[in-house]
Amino acid sequence: MSLPAGLRRSPMAWITGFMLASLVVLAVAGPLFCGAAADRPDPSAVLQGPSAAHPVGTDGLGRDLLARILTAARPSLLLALAAVLLGATAGVLLGACTAVVGRRVRRLVAGLISLLLAFPALLVAMFLAVVFGAGTAGAVAALAAASVPGFARLAQTLAAGVAGTDHLAAARVLGLGRLRLLGRHVLPNIAEPLLLSVTTAAGTALVALSGLSFLGLGVQPPGYDWGQLLSQGLDRIYAAPLPALAPGLALLYAALTFQLLGEVLAGSAARRGPLAHIPGQRSASRGPAEERSGGPAEEGQVLQVDGLTVELPTPAGPVRPVRGVSLSLGRGEIVGLVGESGSGKSLTALAVADLLPYGARVSRRTLRLLGTDLGALTRKERDRHLATGLSMIFQNPASALNPSLRIGTQLTEAVRAHRGASRAEATAQAAEALRRVGLPPSLLRSRPYELSGGQRQRVMIAAGLMVRPGLIIADEPTTALDVTVQRQITRLLVDIRRDTSAAILFISHDVALVAEFCERVLVMYAGTLVEALPVGRLAASARHPYTRQLVASVPDLTADRDRPLPTIEGAPPDPLALPTGCAFEARCPRRRDRCAEQAPPLDDLGTGHRVACWYPLPVTAAPETVTAS
């Protein structure tokens, strides 16, 4: 393993490396070469000062103090490391688990950590050392326990950054258990800052442990460490300062080494950039409150949603960004869900996938996936059904993939968890999934940062295919990609639909893209569906004024560039103050009194066309085409 170039060029890194190596050599060789001299009493040389035979002097039994200081390096360092590792393990697990547990447990753990942090760590360590009883084991346990809250708070803060990422949400969609989420998706992404913190904490633990020995609470005779030697030397510091100074200097040297090591590693990490790119996108966690009910199952329907409403708490009061949405997708259908930003498209998808943020309240008359009423299932059954029946593809593949795991691991973990597939079977399946999305199997060994944006999105699609889902929800999957790659990805989705008969709900604000490859279009406005129509009718026969204006705002290659592109005047209504009538009324050129008084129902116009408008537009005579930018 070669050192990063930045480290090779840093004099501080070389000095720290030398100091660390000298400590390791001392801990290994000290007891081997000096152990015998350290324990050999010499009644003729009791309490001597420094001399050629004994450079640091001797103790009350005539034992050579230099030999004892060198021999004490091993227990001093090992005990400090043991204390810090024990404390860090317990603290990190406690803090990091908050990213994968439910809201109540998370609050409880956070409260507990805050409470424990209110007590100074050193006082806690001394108190516990007395409680556990003077001795090596008690001192190590006391120090470890006292360091738990500090590590827990650090891990909790770091894990909160991972909790909102798409890759954790994607892993939840795959139905991975909490332990697996913790081990694979949370801990690897917070490991680096934790490691730095453990390194510096080792220096502090060394000093604290020596302090306990100094006070007679740590290592007990005949055992000894630097703290105890310091304590013995202090008794005669005025007569002979070196026996007290020497173990003190050894302590200082070791503590400084750990501190410098932490600094050097932190500097190297800062030069490299963060290991984990944690963009903190949506907070997607299981557990919204919900009202359950189930409508009748319809033959051949992959997804049936009726009357879906999502309510979210905000500081200004609850908002309902999704209000009574009803939609269905049949086997092998590709349906586009369009609307301006904030119209509720993503929340509709997240409600279906059971990935709404905590505090969200969901109600619906029907929510069936592959014929199964999700409301009738237990939490565990529902997780499993969603994990194997539904795949989500998120907008930003860079954040939806775990940056610390190889592509192969990310592709295989869901099938290994759910289908009990062996590693070899899962790898073969992952290679096949990559081939299907047009990527070479050699990418299994790559990490996300080695791939282009388009390749990452293909990997996300391959990950979705691994569980052979009946429904794929793609939430703006091409928004972060350039136009050419967008087309490749949409073509790929069409091929997947052809090969697997999966239904695809394609969420986008790009009406032109949706018009190109979807069969039906659902138009959302201010949390409601305002129109649902076959894609062929979009250009000429959309009846809702909002849909017409959306279509008109699509740039056309043949459009006159001297004239400004039509835009939809005004802004969507404030979610906290929704009008009683039609939500589009304030922006609608065709509004009349009735529109402000009553919200229009979604009327069925026949042949798959529904519209929610009191005064729908007439069908225009000449069909136009919707052209992409």
Ligand SMILES: Nc1ncnc2c1ncn2[C@@H]1O[C@H](COP(=O)(O)OP(=O)(O)OP(=O)(O)O)[C@@H](O)[C@H]1O
């Ligand atoms: N956790 C939340 N708490 C409160 N309001 C929220 C929350 N998440 C989303 N919203 C609001 O709900 C509305 C719908 O959001 P949603 O993300 O579903 O819109 P969208 O149509 O998908 O928009 P975009 O195309 O920009 O993603 C928006 O007004 C948004 O601000």
